[in-house]
Amino acid sequence: MPTLSTADLESSLGGLDLNVPLPQFDAANVLDNPLDICRSYLAEILCSLIECDPTVAYNSIQPSNNLENGDLVIILPRLCPGAKVNELGFDLQKKFPPCPLFGLPFLDGVHLRIMLMPETLPRLLLPFISDRKEAYGCDLNIGLNDSLLPESGRKRLVIEFSSPTITKDFEGKHLRSTIIGACISKMHQIMGWDVTKINYLGDWGKPIGLLGVGFEKFGSEEALQVDPIGHLLQVNHKITEEFAPEEAEHKRIRDEKGDTAELENQGLYAERNAFFKKMEDKNEEAFAFSKRVRDLNINYYTQLYARLGISFDEYSGESQVSEDTMNEIEKLLKDKGICEEKDGALLIDLRKHGMKSGAGIIRDRSSGSSTYLLRDLAAVLERSRKFEFEKMIFVVAADHNVHFSRVCKILELLDMPGLANKVQHVNFSEVSKMKEKLGAEYQPNEIIDQCQLAMLESLKAEEEKAQLLGDLGEAAKRMGINALLAQELSARRGNEHPFDISGMTSFKPGTGPDLQYWYAKLCSILKQQPGNAKLSTEDYDSLAEEDHANLLRVLAQYPDVTHAAYRSLEPATIMAYLVSVTEQLAFCFEEAKNNVTPAEAALYEATRQVLENGMSLLGLTPAVQVGQDL
Structure with a gap:
């Protein structure tokens, strides 16, 4: 478990010649996100240079979407609405004070871009990741009923x-x-x-x-x-x-x-x-x-x-919905005059309530039996009573968009707007090429079987990489599943993508096997040179070299990435980030010497930890039985 306290952090920051105590901002979570430390100091600088509300200053600072464009970005119109952007930007550039965390800012349109100092970043980040370990990228405060009261429950x-x-x-x-x-x-x-x-x-x-x-x-x-x-x-x-x-x-x-x-x-x-x-x-x-x-x-x-x-x-289902709850919903609909009988069916004409989706049928006309819509309405009500949830998510393909919009609309009509607002449909493209690839009448287990067989062939064709992954049979089983998961999570939810068993089980960048390979390579290096040695000033200075510094800058982004993925519910955000980690890692290895220094080992251990955290979040199994050493 993480042991870093605010006092420990401030002691460490003082050793970096930063002013302590840390500047306080409500939105900052400095014990979980190192970039929040940087944002806090940067916001304090902004407040010292111009008249600005501290919260506005902090919120004007955003992460950069490209390393070449800096690590943090100050959005000038957000910092000072109505100000002349060029004058404001040049003024901030001229007055920006020396700080161990930041290089001099540079103006780019409405943005003032900030680079983190490569001499300071490893001293801040490596101990931070080492302390957080598997908790790096987590933020347990978000799920608290009251972030100020941990005992308030989740x-x-x-x-x-x-x-x-x-x-x-x-x-x-x-x-x-x-x-x-x-x-x-x-x-x-x-x-x-x-x-x-x-x-x-x-x-x-x-x-x-x-x-x-x-x-x-x-x-x-x-x-x-x-x-x-x-x-x-x-x-x-x-x-x-x-x-x-x-x-x-x-x-x-x-x-x-x-x-x-x-x-x-x-x-x-x-x-x-x-x-x-x-x-x-x-x-x-x-x-x-x-x-x-x-x-x-x-x-x-x-x-x-x-x-x-x-x-x-829990395994639930339409058969598990209580007839009493369905009758309760039906009675409410009738009592409020929301539904009507037409051609023997009980239905809701949703066009009368501002929707274009036509009629929602509650009872079938031929048998009077319940419908999928009625059972889902009853299921939502039953779950709200059983679990008392703050949010309920349905992860269902986009071909159900109309259905879930009807569910929420009907809950509103039933005077349950609070419940309707807690229901969220997370959709994705229903287009899939899986059936074309697997043929008719396949069983679900055959999907995994074919991925694992293809993975075995891919490992046989990549002998050098396979040597890092231990027993081929066991590696193929684990990596075949990782390949399948990575393919499904690499495409944004709304995008179509091919179901390509050959492509997903290859070692091309962006695949599950490629991520597994880089993880295994790091494990092999760290087996020879563990990354837990105490580093000297000279060791840290060696990591200011461009490729190492850029890898550190990518690792610093991970908590921001997990927060962004959580807000958007887009797993592809995590997958794209992990690919960027391995891409930058490859640059480091291009310049690698035969012997790994203690500083490089510490950097590689931090990289391994971030890869492991990200892969675990995606459901990929990062653990490997390291085979031949490098």
Whole structure:
């Protein structure tokens, strides 16, 4: 655990010829973020040069998005609204006092850019990272109910992700939801939130009714014992294929504004609806079938997620929503005049309430059964009562945007605006090439199997790099999963990306294997020269060389990066940052001598720690069994 106290920090800063005590700013977290120390001193300088509110001065200082453009940026219009930017910038440049932390600022349009002093940075940063270790990049204060009162307890996040439909294939969007959702969970955990992870299965409704009909026609108990999920998928594919002509005819009649009631009362439509109605009525046989299918899927998926290093606190699902809660929601809707009956269905015409999304159906017209919308409304209400959360996140593909906007709008109409404001839909592009690459009727475990096989071949082709990674078989298992996770997390949520097994398992920059290689390389170096030696003044001075200094500047950014990723819920921010670390590390190794100095070892240990923290946040396993030494 970190041991650095404010007193310890100020003692260290005094040794760097900085004024102590540290300048105090409410937004600064100097025990967790070294750049906040720099921002605090810089804001104090600004306040000494011009008449400025301290909070405004601090908030005008932003991180740079490019090392060539400095480490910190003062946004002049934000510092002094209405001032003449050029005059203000030149005046600040002229008056800027000497400070061990900063070089002289330079003006760039509306920005005044600041470089950290390469002579001071290693003395500040290396002990800081060494003290924080795995906590570097965390900020547990954010998740407190009251940041000034640690005993006030932590905020509660309920996050729902993965959520496959148990009658259907595990699609690319379910994989992305699983991986992105797990990462967003960790983002909140390192920021101090109390996180409950829920997998809300699509385990109810007419699709289960159709599977029940299909199992009566095509099911085999023997085949179910041998391969439960594979057999259920085969049955579902057969019955879905048989049902397809009726579905197409139903769509044709509906599109022509005709009456679909006659079609729904015969054939597979009627059989499906009847089976589902039995499930809702708790018919012993039908309900037992649905529960059995659910239990088989939970057992299967639990093992799948374990391979990915992901777990859930609760397996919920549509079948678990209380009928009483659904009836409560329905009664509220009726009492407030929000819903209406139309063509036998109970629905909400959301156009009457300012939305363009049309009707939200609460009860199906043919059977009166509950709908996905009603069950989700009830699920939100039940979770708010059970967990008393401050925030609930749904990590679901963008094809559900309309659905979640309806959920929030209806909660507002039910006079629950506070609850509606706590619900957040984190979406992502549902476009995936996974099915094209894996073929039809694949099972989820095959995704991982193929990645691990491809990783083994990649390791065989990269003998020099593979030597650092220990036993090839074990390395391929671990790195195949890392490759898959890294690919899914490298693309921003809204972007489409290819499902490229060959590309993801290569050692190209930006891949999981490349990150693993650099981590293993650092471990191998540090095995020979540990990075925990006490450094002399001369040792620190040697790190002022450009490539070493630039690597330190990148490492200093990590807490800012984790905060930015937490605010935007974009895992790709972390992935891009880790790539920048390895890119800068490569420059250091280009100039490396045969023998690693104690100062370089300390720098490499700090780099290893930051890579480990970032990879762990993404769900990648950084640990390696270091093979041949360098």
